[in-house]
Amino acid sequence: MARTPSLSVFAAVSAFALLAACSGGAGNGAEETAEETAAPAGDAPAEIKQRQDNFEAIGDSFKAIREQLETDAPDFAVITPAAADINERLKRLPDLFPAGSSMEAGYDTEALAVIWEDPEGFAKAIENGIAASEDMMAAAATGDPEAVRGQVGNLGKNGCKACHDKYRVDDD
Ligand code: HEC
Known part of the structure:
Protein backbone atom coordinates (compact mmCIF):
# COMPACT_ATOMS: atom_id res chain seq x y z
CA MET A 1 0.00 0.00 0.00
CA ALA A 2 1.53 3.26 -1.09
CA ARG A 3 1.35 6.08 1.32
CA THR A 4 2.66 9.59 1.06
CA PRO A 5 4.66 10.31 4.15
CA SER A 6 3.59 13.39 5.99
CA LEU A 7 4.53 14.92 9.26
CA SER A 8 1.23 14.04 10.88
CA VAL A 9 1.56 10.40 9.88
CA PHE A 10 4.98 10.24 11.48
CA ALA A 11 3.64 11.94 14.56
CA ALA A 12 0.73 9.54 14.78
CA VAL A 13 2.97 6.52 14.27
CA SER A 14 5.46 7.61 16.87
CA ALA A 15 2.64 8.41 19.27
CA PHE A 16 1.45 4.87 18.78
CA ALA A 17 4.93 3.51 19.28
CA LEU A 18 5.12 5.40 22.54
CA LEU A 19 1.76 4.02 23.59
CA ALA A 20 2.83 0.51 22.66
CA ALA A 21 6.03 0.92 24.61
CA CYS A 22 4.12 2.10 27.66
CA SER A 23 1.66 -0.74 27.54
CA GLY A 24 4.37 -3.34 27.09
CA GLY A 25 4.46 -3.34 23.26
CA ALA A 26 2.48 -6.49 22.48
CA GLY A 27 3.64 -6.58 18.83
CA ASN A 28 0.69 -8.70 17.74
CA GLY A 29 -0.16 -6.91 14.53
CA ALA A 30 -2.12 -4.24 16.31
CA GLU A 31 0.38 -1.71 14.98
CA GLU A 32 -0.90 -2.04 11.46
CA THR A 33 -4.47 -1.46 12.56
CA ALA A 34 -3.52 1.62 14.50
CA GLU A 35 -1.58 2.96 11.55
CA GLU A 36 -4.57 2.54 9.29
CA THR A 37 -6.76 4.44 11.69
CA ALA A 38 -4.16 7.16 11.92
CA ALA A 39 -3.78 7.59 8.16
CA PRO A 40 -7.07 7.42 6.28
CA ALA A 41 -7.06 5.89 2.83
CA GLY A 42 -7.54 8.25 -0.10
CA ASP A 43 -6.76 11.89 -0.53
CA ALA A 44 -7.19 14.46 2.18
CA PRO A 45 -10.40 16.49 1.79
C1 HEC B 1 -13.77 29.51 14.82
C2 HEC B 1 -12.39 29.19 15.02
C3 HEC B 1 -11.29 30.07 14.53
C4 HEC B 1 -11.25 31.46 14.47
C5 HEC B 1 -12.35 32.45 14.84
C6 HEC B 1 -9.94 31.80 13.98
N1 HEC B 1 -9.21 30.67 13.75
FE1 HEC B 1 -7.31 30.59 13.02
N2 HEC B 1 -7.44 28.56 12.92
C7 HEC B 1 -8.47 27.79 13.40
C8 HEC B 1 -8.20 26.39 13.14
C9 HEC B 1 -9.10 25.22 13.52
C10 HEC B 1 -6.97 26.33 12.48
C11 HEC B 1 -6.22 25.08 11.97
C12 HEC B 1 -6.62 24.83 10.50
C13 HEC B 1 -5.96 23.60 9.91
O1 HEC B 1 -4.75 23.35 10.17
O2 HEC B 1 -6.65 22.89 9.16
C14 HEC B 1 -6.50 27.73 12.36
C15 HEC B 1 -5.30 28.11 11.76
C16 HEC B 1 -4.85 29.40 11.68
C17 HEC B 1 -3.58 29.78 11.07
C18 HEC B 1 -2.56 28.83 10.48
C19 HEC B 1 -2.89 28.61 9.01
C20 HEC B 1 -1.92 27.65 8.32
O3 HEC B 1 -2.20 26.45 8.28
O4 HEC B 1 -0.88 28.12 7.85
C21 HEC B 1 -3.50 31.15 11.17
C22 HEC B 1 -2.35 32.04 10.67
C23 HEC B 1 -4.70 31.61 11.82
N3 HEC B 1 -5.50 30.53 12.11
C24 HEC B 1 -4.97 32.94 12.10
C25 HEC B 1 -6.17 33.39 12.64
C26 HEC B 1 -6.46 34.79 12.92
C27 HEC B 1 -5.49 35.93 12.72
C28 HEC B 1 -7.74 34.82 13.38
C29 HEC B 1 -8.54 36.01 13.84
C30 HEC B 1 -8.59 37.17 13.02
C31 HEC B 1 -8.23 33.46 13.40
N4 HEC B 1 -7.25 32.62 12.96
C32 HEC B 1 -9.51 33.10 13.79
C33 HEC B 1 -9.60 28.26 14.00
C34 HEC B 1 -9.97 29.59 14.09
Whole structure:
Protein backbone atom coordinates (compact mmCIF):
# COMPACT_ATOMS: atom_id res chain seq x y z
CA MET A 1 0.00 0.00 0.00
CA ALA A 2 1.53 3.26 -1.09
CA ARG A 3 1.35 6.08 1.32
CA THR A 4 2.66 9.59 1.06
CA PRO A 5 4.66 10.31 4.15
CA SER A 6 3.59 13.39 5.99
CA LEU A 7 4.53 14.92 9.26
CA SER A 8 1.23 14.04 10.88
CA VAL A 9 1.56 10.40 9.88
CA PHE A 10 4.98 10.24 11.48
CA ALA A 11 3.64 11.94 14.56
CA ALA A 12 0.73 9.54 14.78
CA VAL A 13 2.97 6.52 14.27
CA SER A 14 5.46 7.61 16.87
CA ALA A 15 2.64 8.41 19.27
CA PHE A 16 1.45 4.87 18.78
CA ALA A 17 4.93 3.51 19.28
CA LEU A 18 5.12 5.40 22.54
CA LEU A 19 1.76 4.02 23.59
CA ALA A 20 2.83 0.51 22.66
CA ALA A 21 6.03 0.92 24.61
CA CYS A 22 4.12 2.10 27.66
CA SER A 23 1.66 -0.74 27.54
CA GLY A 24 4.37 -3.34 27.09
CA GLY A 25 4.46 -3.34 23.26
CA ALA A 26 2.48 -6.49 22.48
CA GLY A 27 3.64 -6.58 18.83
CA ASN A 28 0.69 -8.70 17.74
CA GLY A 29 -0.16 -6.91 14.53
CA ALA A 30 -2.12 -4.24 16.31
CA GLU A 31 0.38 -1.71 14.98
CA GLU A 32 -0.90 -2.04 11.46
CA THR A 33 -4.47 -1.46 12.56
CA ALA A 34 -3.52 1.62 14.50
CA GLU A 35 -1.58 2.96 11.55
CA GLU A 36 -4.57 2.54 9.29
CA THR A 37 -6.76 4.44 11.69
CA ALA A 38 -4.16 7.16 11.92
CA ALA A 39 -3.78 7.59 8.16
CA PRO A 40 -7.07 7.42 6.28
CA ALA A 41 -7.06 5.89 2.83
CA GLY A 42 -7.54 8.25 -0.10
CA ASP A 43 -6.76 11.89 -0.53
CA ALA A 44 -7.19 14.46 2.18
CA PRO A 45 -10.40 16.49 1.79
CA ALA A 46 -9.72 19.56 -0.36
CA GLU A 47 -11.20 21.71 2.38
CA ILE A 48 -8.17 21.19 4.60
CA LYS A 49 -5.89 23.10 2.23
CA GLN A 50 -8.64 25.61 1.50
CA ARG A 51 -9.15 26.42 5.16
CA GLN A 52 -5.41 26.64 5.82
CA ASP A 53 -4.98 29.04 2.89
CA ASN A 54 -8.01 30.96 4.13
CA PHE A 55 -6.58 31.24 7.66
CA GLU A 56 -3.20 32.25 6.30
CA ALA A 57 -4.88 35.08 4.39
CA ILE A 58 -6.79 36.06 7.54
CA GLY A 59 -3.46 36.16 9.37
CA ASP A 60 -1.94 38.33 6.64
CA SER A 61 -4.83 40.80 6.75
CA PHE A 62 -4.72 41.00 10.53
CA LYS A 63 -0.97 41.61 10.36
CA ALA A 64 -1.47 44.33 7.73
CA ILE A 65 -3.79 46.17 10.14
CA ARG A 66 -1.37 45.88 13.05
CA GLU A 67 1.54 47.06 10.89
CA GLN A 68 -0.37 50.18 9.86
CA LEU A 69 -0.98 51.01 13.51
CA GLU A 70 2.78 51.04 14.04
CA THR A 71 3.24 53.79 11.47
CA ASP A 72 2.93 57.53 12.09
CA ALA A 73 0.02 57.78 9.67
CA PRO A 74 -1.98 54.55 9.53
CA ASP A 75 -3.32 54.09 6.03
CA PHE A 76 -7.03 53.36 5.94
CA ALA A 77 -6.73 52.33 2.30
CA VAL A 78 -4.97 49.28 3.78
CA ILE A 79 -6.90 48.89 7.04
CA THR A 80 -10.45 49.10 5.66
CA PRO A 81 -10.17 46.37 2.99
CA ALA A 82 -8.14 44.17 5.36
CA ALA A 83 -10.92 44.35 7.96
CA ALA A 84 -13.50 43.46 5.31
CA ASP A 85 -11.31 40.60 4.09
CA ILE A 86 -11.09 39.09 7.58
CA ASN A 87 -14.87 39.35 7.94
CA GLU A 88 -15.54 37.77 4.58
CA ARG A 89 -13.11 34.92 5.19
CA LEU A 90 -14.42 34.14 8.67
CA LYS A 91 -17.86 33.77 7.11
CA ARG A 92 -16.49 30.97 4.91
CA LEU A 93 -15.42 28.83 7.87
CA PRO A 94 -18.65 26.81 8.21
CA ASP A 95 -18.02 25.28 4.76
CA LEU A 96 -14.39 24.42 5.40
CA PHE A 97 -14.67 21.81 8.14
CA PRO A 98 -16.13 18.63 6.63
CA ALA A 99 -16.72 15.87 9.18
CA GLY A 100 -13.67 13.91 10.17
CA SER A 101 -11.05 16.28 8.70
CA SER A 102 -9.21 16.46 11.99
CA MET A 103 -5.66 15.91 13.09
CA GLU A 104 -6.81 12.91 15.11
CA ALA A 105 -8.10 11.34 11.88
CA GLY A 106 -4.50 11.43 10.66
CA TYR A 107 -4.59 14.45 8.38
CA ASP A 108 -1.95 17.14 8.16
CA THR A 109 -4.02 19.73 9.96
CA GLU A 110 -4.14 21.53 13.27
CA ALA A 111 -7.91 21.20 13.50
CA LEU A 112 -8.81 19.18 16.60
CA ALA A 113 -11.54 16.54 16.69
CA VAL A 114 -13.28 18.56 19.41
CA ILE A 115 -14.57 20.77 16.56
CA TRP A 116 -16.95 17.98 15.55
CA GLU A 117 -17.57 16.78 19.10
CA ASP A 118 -18.72 20.25 20.12
CA PRO A 119 -20.36 21.64 16.95
CA GLU A 120 -22.38 24.24 18.83
CA GLY A 121 -19.34 25.57 20.64
CA PHE A 122 -17.42 25.75 17.37
CA ALA A 123 -20.30 27.50 15.60
CA LYS A 124 -20.38 29.99 18.46
CA ALA A 125 -16.62 30.55 18.16
CA ILE A 126 -17.09 31.33 14.46
CA GLU A 127 -19.95 33.71 15.29
CA ASN A 128 -17.85 35.48 17.91
CA GLY A 129 -15.04 35.87 15.40
CA ILE A 130 -17.41 37.30 12.79
CA ALA A 131 -18.91 39.69 15.35
CA ALA A 132 -15.46 40.91 16.40
CA SER A 133 -14.51 41.41 12.74
CA GLU A 134 -17.66 43.49 12.25
CA ASP A 135 -16.62 45.67 15.19
CA MET A 136 -13.24 46.03 13.48
CA MET A 137 -14.93 47.13 10.25
CA ALA A 138 -16.97 49.70 12.19
CA ALA A 139 -13.80 51.00 13.85
CA ALA A 140 -12.10 51.26 10.45
CA ALA A 141 -15.06 53.26 9.16
CA THR A 142 -14.49 55.91 11.86
CA GLY A 143 -11.03 56.65 10.45
CA ASP A 144 -9.69 56.79 13.99
CA PRO A 145 -6.53 54.71 14.50
CA GLU A 146 -7.21 54.44 18.24
CA ALA A 147 -10.60 52.88 17.58
CA VAL A 148 -8.91 50.34 15.32
CA ARG A 149 -6.27 49.67 17.94
CA GLY A 150 -8.94 48.82 20.47
CA GLN A 151 -10.53 46.36 18.07
CA VAL A 152 -7.20 44.66 17.37
CA GLY A 153 -7.22 43.55 21.00
CA ASN A 154 -10.85 42.51 20.87
CA LEU A 155 -10.57 40.57 17.62
CA GLY A 156 -7.31 38.92 18.62
CA LYS A 157 -8.60 37.82 22.00
CA ASN A 158 -12.28 37.08 21.46
CA GLY A 159 -12.01 36.01 17.81
CA CYS A 160 -8.72 34.34 16.97
CA LYS A 161 -7.33 33.28 20.33
CA ALA A 162 -10.59 32.13 21.87
CA CYS A 163 -11.09 29.69 19.00
CA HIS A 164 -7.45 28.60 18.73
CA ASP A 165 -7.21 27.83 22.43
CA LYS A 166 -10.00 25.30 22.17
CA TYR A 167 -10.15 24.01 18.61
CA ARG A 168 -6.64 24.22 17.20
CA VAL A 169 -3.47 22.36 18.17
CA ASP A 170 -1.63 24.39 20.76
CA ASP A 171 1.79 24.82 19.20
CA ASP A 172 2.70 28.27 20.43
C1 HEC B 1 -13.77 29.51 14.82
C2 HEC B 1 -12.39 29.19 15.02
C3 HEC B 1 -11.29 30.07 14.53
C4 HEC B 1 -11.25 31.46 14.47
C5 HEC B 1 -12.35 32.45 14.84
C6 HEC B 1 -9.94 31.80 13.98
N1 HEC B 1 -9.21 30.67 13.75
FE1 HEC B 1 -7.31 30.59 13.02
N2 HEC B 1 -7.44 28.56 12.92
C7 HEC B 1 -8.47 27.79 13.40
C8 HEC B 1 -8.20 26.39 13.14
C9 HEC B 1 -9.10 25.22 13.52
C10 HEC B 1 -6.97 26.33 12.48
C11 HEC B 1 -6.22 25.08 11.97
C12 HEC B 1 -6.62 24.83 10.50
C13 HEC B 1 -5.96 23.60 9.91
O1 HEC B 1 -4.75 23.35 10.17
O2 HEC B 1 -6.65 22.89 9.16
C14 HEC B 1 -6.50 27.73 12.36
C15 HEC B 1 -5.30 28.11 11.76
C16 HEC B 1 -4.85 29.40 11.68
C17 HEC B 1 -3.58 29.78 11.07
C18 HEC B 1 -2.56 28.83 10.48
C19 HEC B 1 -2.89 28.61 9.01
C20 HEC B 1 -1.92 27.65 8.32
O3 HEC B 1 -2.20 26.45 8.28
O4 HEC B 1 -0.88 28.12 7.85
C21 HEC B 1 -3.50 31.15 11.17
C22 HEC B 1 -2.35 32.04 10.67
C23 HEC B 1 -4.70 31.61 11.82
N3 HEC B 1 -5.50 30.53 12.11
C24 HEC B 1 -4.97 32.94 12.10
C25 HEC B 1 -6.17 33.39 12.64
C26 HEC B 1 -6.46 34.79 12.92
C27 HEC B 1 -5.49 35.93 12.72
C28 HEC B 1 -7.74 34.82 13.38
C29 HEC B 1 -8.54 36.01 13.84
C30 HEC B 1 -8.59 37.17 13.02
C31 HEC B 1 -8.23 33.46 13.40
N4 HEC B 1 -7.25 32.62 12.96
C32 HEC B 1 -9.51 33.10 13.79
C33 HEC B 1 -9.60 28.26 14.00
C34 HEC B 1 -9.97 29.59 14.09
